[in-house]
Amino acid sequence: MNKTTEPLVEHHRRLSLLADEVMRLRQALPARDRLLVGLTHALRAVLAASLGYFAALELGLGQGFWAAITAISVSQANYVEVRNSSRDQFIGAIIGGLIGGLAGGLDGLDVATFGHYHYVAYVLAVIVGMMLCSAFNLGAAGRISGTTTTIIMLVPHSGAFWQIALFRLGEVTLGATAALLVSFAFDALERRFFTTHSSTGPSST
Numbered sequence: 001m002n003k004t005t006e007p008l009v010e011h012h013r014r015l016s017l018l019a020d021e022v023m024r025l026r027q028a029l030p031a032r033d034r035l036l037v038g039l040t041h042a043l044r045a046v047l048a049a050s051l052g053y054f055a056a057l058e059l060g061l062g063q064g065f066w067a068a069i070t071a072i073s074v075s076q077a078n079y080v081e082v083r084n085s086s087r088d089q090f091i092g093a094i095i096g097g098l099i100g101g102l103a104g105g106l107d108g109l110d111v112a113t114f115g116h117y118h119y120v121a122y123v124l125a126v127i128v129g130m131m132l133c134s135a136f137n138l139g140a141a142g143r144i145s146g147t148t149t150t151i152i153m154l155v156p157h158s159g160a161f162w163q164i165a166l167f168r169l170g171e172v173t174l175g176a177t178a179a180l181l182v183s184f185a186f187d188a189l190e191r192r193f194f195t196t197h198s199s200t201g202p203s204s205t
Contacts, residue, residue: 037077044182045075052178056171066151066168070175075183082183085140086176092133092144093172097165099129099145100152104161122153148172 048071056064074085103125104118126146133142152164 040186041075041077044179044186045072048072048075048175048179048182051182052171052175055174055178059170059174061167061171061174063167063171064174066171067175067178070172071179071182074176074179079180079183079187082179086180088139088141089144089172089176091138092129092141093148093169095129095132095141096145096148097152097169099125100149101161101165103149104153118153122149125149125153144172 049068052067052071053064056067061067070089074082074089076082076085100122103121106121126149129145129149130142133139133145148165148168151168152161157164
């Protein structure tokens with residue numbers, strides 16, 4: 001094996017082992033605990049989705065469901081994880097929006113006409129966006145970049161590509177912000193609950 005590829009292979013091997021260990025720990029939880037974890041996660045997600053959705057509608061963004069989708073996709077078990085996931089969503093949306101808007105504007109075609117050059121421009125835009133995210137070690141932002149570019153360039157819409165890209169960025173920002181606010185509130189309530197519970201518990205002798 002080439003020495004230059006050995007660190008990359010080892011990195012992927014460690015990531016795979018870590019993912020397997022996390023999955024094993026989750027499966028080891030009793031069914032009742034797994035149910036409670038799922039319920040808490042679902043409540044976080046649906047509250048964040050509702051907040052992002054209605055905020056988008058109030059601001060005049062006609063497709064507020066993208067804010068709801070973003071909120072659900074970034075919802076995690078704690079605030080730090082949500083913050084990292086939201087960062088990836090935001091950066092990925094910016095990169096995918098810029099590249100998708102630029103590529104869509106340059107080829108001069110929309111999905112209704114869907115010419116050969118439009119699809120070639122789309123493929124290149126997705127590749128460039130994901131490569132940029134990987135080069136700058138931006139985690140899952142690459143997937144978000146590709147998804148955003150796909151929405152901008154392949155989903156039928158009216159209006160300029162730059163306008164669609166700007167709207168998607170606004171909706172992603174609202175969804176990620178909603179998830180952060182809900183996660184922060186949940187974490188604060190959990191800390192207060194466990195602090196109160198521990199202080200009222202039996203005293204050690």
